[in-house]
Amino acid sequence: GAAEIGLIGLGTMGGNLALNIAENGFSIAVFNRTVAKTDSFFASAGPLADKIVPTKTLQDFVASIKKPRAVILMVPAGEAVDAQIAALRPLLDSDDLIIDAGNANYHDTNRRNDDAKASGTRFMGIGVSGGEEGARFGPSIMAGGPTDAWDQVGHILEAISAKHGDVPCAAHLGDSGAGHLVKTVHNGIEYADMQMIAEVYGVMRDGFGMSAAEIGDVFDQWNGGILQSYLIEISAKVAKTADPDSGNPMLDIILDRAGQKGTGRWTAIEALMLGTPASAIEAAVAARTMSARLDERKKGEAVFGAAPAAVDKAAIATSMLEAALVAGKIVCYAQGFGLILEAAKQYGWAMPLPEIAKIWREGCIIRSAMLNDMADALAEDPERNLMLAPFFADKLKDTHDALRKVVAEGALKGLPVPALSSALSYFDIMRTQRSTANMLQGQRDFFGAHGFERTDKDGSGYHGPWAMNAG
Ligand code: 6PG
Numbered sequence: 001g002a003a004e005i006g007l008i009g010l011g012t013m014g015g016n017l018a019l020n021i022a023e024n025g026f027s028i029a030v031f032n033r034t035v036a037k038t039d040s041f042f043a044s045a046g047p048l049a050d051k052i053v054p055t056k057t058l059q060d061f062v063a064s065i066k067k068p069r070a071v072i073l074m075v076p077a078g079e080a081v082d083a084q085i086a087a088l089r090p091l092l093d094s095d096d097l098i099i100d101a102g103n104a105n106y107h108d109t110n111r112r113n114d115d116a117k118a119s120g121t122r123f124m125g126i127g128v129s130g131g132e133e134g135a136r137f138g139p140s141i142m143a144g145g146p147t148d149a150w151d152q153v154g155h156i157l158e159a160i161s162a163k164h165g166d167v168p169c170a171a172h173l174g175d176s177g178a179g180h181l182v183k184t185v186h187n188g189i190e191y192a193d194m195q196m197i198a199e200v201y202g203v204m205r206d207g208f209g210m211s212a213a214e215i216g217d218v219f220d221q222w223n224g225g226i227l228q229s230y231l232i233e234i235s236a237k238v239a240k241t242a243d244p245d246s247g248n249p250m251l252d253i254i255l256d257r258a259g260q261k262g263t264g265r266w267t268a269i270e271a272l273m274l275g276t277p278a279s280a281i282e283a284a285v286a287a288r289t290m291s292a293r294l295d296e297r298k299k300g301e302a303v304f305g306a307a308p309a310a311v312d313k314a315a316i317a318t319s320m321l322e323a324a325l326v327a328g329k330i331v332c333y334a335q336g337f338g339l340i341l342e343a344a345k346q347y348g349w350a351m352p353l354p355e356i357a358k359i360w361r362e363g364c365i366i367r368s369a370m371l372n373d374m375a376d377a378l379a380e381d382p383e384r385n386l387m388l389a390p391f392f393a394d395k396l397k398d399t400h401d402a403l404r405k406v407v408a409e410g411a412l413k414g415l416p417v418p419a420l421s422s423a424l425s426y427f428d429i430m431r432t433q434r435s436t437a438n439m440l441q442g443q444r445d446f447f448g449a450h451g452f453e454r455t456d457k458d459g460s461g462y463h464g465p466w467a468m469n470a471g
Contacts, residue, residue: 001029001062001063001064001065001066001067001069002027002053002064002066003027003028003029003053003064003065003066004026004027004028004065004066004070004156005021005026005027005028005029005065005070005071005072005153005156006028006029006030006031006061006062006064006065006069006070006071006072007021007028007029007030007031007071007072007073007074008030008031008032008061008071008072008073008074008075008084008088009032009073009074009075009084010030010032010037010038010041010074011074011075012132012135013074013101013128013132013135014032014072014074014075014101015041016132016135016136017072017074017101017128017135017136017139017160018030018041018052019045019048019136020135020136020137020138020139020160021051021156021160022045022048022050022051022052023048023051024156024159024160025051025159026051026156026159027051027052027053028051028052028053029052029053029054029055029061029064029065030042030052030053030054030055030061031055031056031057031058031060031061035056038054038055038056039054041054042054058087058088058091059091062088062091062092067093067095067096068093068095068096068097068152069092069093069096069097070096070097070099070152070153070156071088071092071096071097071098071099072099072101073085073098073099073100073101073102074101074102075102076102077102077103077104077105077108078108081100081102081104081108081112082112085098085112085123089119089121092121094119094120094121094122095121095122096121096122097122097123097124097149097152097153098116098121098122098123098124099123099124099125099126099145099149099153100112100123100124100125100126100180101126101128103127103180103183103184103187103261103263104125104177104180105180105184105262105266106125106144106177106178106180106181106184107177108177108180109125109144109176109177109179109180110176110177110347112125113125113144113145113175113176113177114176122145122146122148122149123145123149124143124144124145124146124149124150124153124179125143125144125145125176125177125179125180126141126142126143126144126145126157126179126180127141127142127143127144127179127180127182127183127184127186128140128141128142128183129141129142129183129186129187129363129364129365129366130162130363130364130365131365134162134363134364137162138160138161138162138163138169138362138363139160139161139162139169139363139364140161140162140169140170140186140359140360140362140363140364140367141157141160141161141169141170141171141359141363142170142171142173142178142179142180142182142183142186142356142359143157143170143171143172143173143178143179144172144173144174144175144176144177144178144179144180144181144182144349145172145175145176145178145179146175147172147175150172154170154172157170158170161359161363162362162363162364162367163362164358164361164362164372167358168359169358169359169360169361169362169363169364170359171352171355171356171358171359172350173349173350173351173352173355173356174344174347174349174350174351175347175348175349175350176347176349177347178343178344178347178349178350178351181270181340181343181349182340182351182356183263184263184266184267184270185267185270185336185339185340186336186360186364186365186366187263187264187266187267188263188264188266188267188268188271188278188281188284188285188336188339189267189281189332189333189336189366190231190264190365190366191260191264191267191281191284191285191288192280192281192283192284192328192332192336192419193229193231193329193332193366194231194284195283195284195287195288195418195419196280196284196325196328196329196332196419196420196423197219197231197232197235197325198287199410199416199417199418199419199420200321200324200325200406200420201215201235201239202415202416202417203311203316203321203406203409203410203415203417204218204318204321206309206415207309207310207311207316207409207410207413207415208311208313208318209310211249212239212240212249212250212251212252213239213240213249215239216235216236216237216238216239216240217236217240218318218321219232219233219235219236219239220236220240222322222325223236225322226322226326226369226370226395227322227325227326227329227368227370228368228369228370229366229367229368229369229370230365230366230367230368231365231366231368232368238250238251239251255294256291256294257291257292257294258287258288258291258292259288260285260288260289264281264284264285264288265285267281267285267336267339268281268282268285270339270343271335271339274339274342274343274346275342276335276338276339276341276342277335277338277426278335278336278338278339279335279422279423279425279426280328280331280332280335280419280422280423280426281332281335281336282422283418283419283421283422284418284419286418287416287418287419306414307413307414307415308413308414309413309414309415310413311409311413311415315405315409316402316405316406316409319402320402320405320406321402321406323398323399323402323403324399324402324403324405324406324407324420325420326395326399327395327396327399327400327402327403327423327424327427328403328419328420328423328424329370330370330386330387330392330395330396330399331387331423331424331426331427332419332423333370333374333386334385334386334387334392334426335426337353337356337357337374337378337386338385338386340353340356341353341382341383352382353378353382354375354376354378354379354382355375356378357371357372357374357375357378358371358375361375373391373392374386374392376391377389377390377391377392385430387427387430396427400424400427403420403423403424403427404424406420407420407421407424438452441453442464445463445464445466446464446466449463451463452464
């Protein structure tokens with residue numbers, strides 16, 4: 001075979017990735033279970049068709065690829081991946097590499113990697129972010145798997161990735177499921193970023209009574225400052241777009257029930273399993289879940305009435321909303337990077353945190369100017385809570401009061417700000433030396449003799465004199 005790489009699964013993401021690979025000068029064999037899809041893909045490839053080898057059977061597909069082969073799977077995450085591996089593996093040589101580029105749960109990737117190692121074959125899981133655009137013109141690529149796998153295809157993944165200046169947004173982050181874990185956390189952060197933007201949108205819409213177009217202008221303005229990011233940019237565009245049918249703002253017509261495919265939820269689950277706080281991300285996942293309960297919310301409003309909502313513009317200005325978002329964003333990334341660090345320790349993965357911040361600077365959904373400063377802060381000390389890096393500590397000193405006022409005003413006026421409020425609680429807990437967990441320890445010892453440590457003596461396993469007030 002002559003093709004440098006192969007790709008199975010010509011859905012939107014897979015097709016775009018294949019075109020991206022071809023455009024970067026690599027010949028690519030493609031296969032899709034439905035042959036008609038392969039035909040239409042090939043027919044629409046234009047001048048890139050030169051680099052594309054369409055195949056009709058898995059046997060032809062495998063025979064078209066140069067050895068040692070590398071095959072990218074872009075099929076729906078879950079059982080389809082296992083089925084595809086099972087069909088493909090017997091046709092491959094043991095040193096051929098299968099690369100799962102879907103949004104896999106990293107536990108599945110760990111398992112597939114273990115299976116590959118046990119059978120003396122090779123497997124890699126890569127997280128690919130950036131949606132359809134990214135796949136076609138340069139995604140952010142988070143790779144996990146054995147080093148020799150990266151050595152084989154790293155140059156191709158770097159070539160097709162987005163670039164920050166001339167730095168590729170693709171990197172090998174560790175063995176096994178490391179890449180998919182990082183992609184999962186990326187999506188968790190994405191959920192929190194989006195939710196916090198939606199929360200300040202709510203303050204402007206319901207608190208200030210601003211129109212969608214006015215809100216879009218505010219987002220546009222923010223996009224010229226410290227919050228410069230893809231998500232703020234598209235939020236402005238979403239807010240300023242009119243419905244072609246009615247002429248009304250599109251945003252006012254979109255039903256307020258959020259979908260979710262599961263990666264944000266996985267982040268929250270992993271945070272709980274690994275014992276690392278990701279409360280702002282958890283709040284964002286819960287907010288989507290609550291949004292889906294339209295009928296229940298309607299009944300709730302009928303019983304309790306709508307919240308008072310109107311916010312005095314003298315109490316909080318839009319600049320305060322911007323500052324609150326800055327503070328919330330720092331907290332949510334501190335939590336996300338903390339989660340990745342914990343997973344790295346648990347699994348013994350390399351997980352270079354500054355590198356992760358760098359490959360998120362372009363191509364992916366959470367790309368933003370602030371990631372550049374995060375890369376610098378993490379390079380100084382990857383183990384330190386991002387909140388404590390001098391650059392971000394200064395930013396938080398400047399903004400946490402605004403976050404507090406926005407959350408307080410939201411609470412008073414019945415405007416829900418769950419992610420911002422979780423971020424504030426995290427900030428307040430993590431800046432308090434003497435917490436209230438002494439009470440928890442007292443309670444645990446009282447009802448279960450679980451023992452506690454003391455502030456005035458070394459050692460553990462102390463008990464209180466509870467017996468005297470029992471009963
Ligand atoms: C990306 C996105 C991408 C996709 C998510 C959306 O990084 O390109 O995160 O993976 O848009 O699956 O997730 P939800 O459907 O859960 O919002």
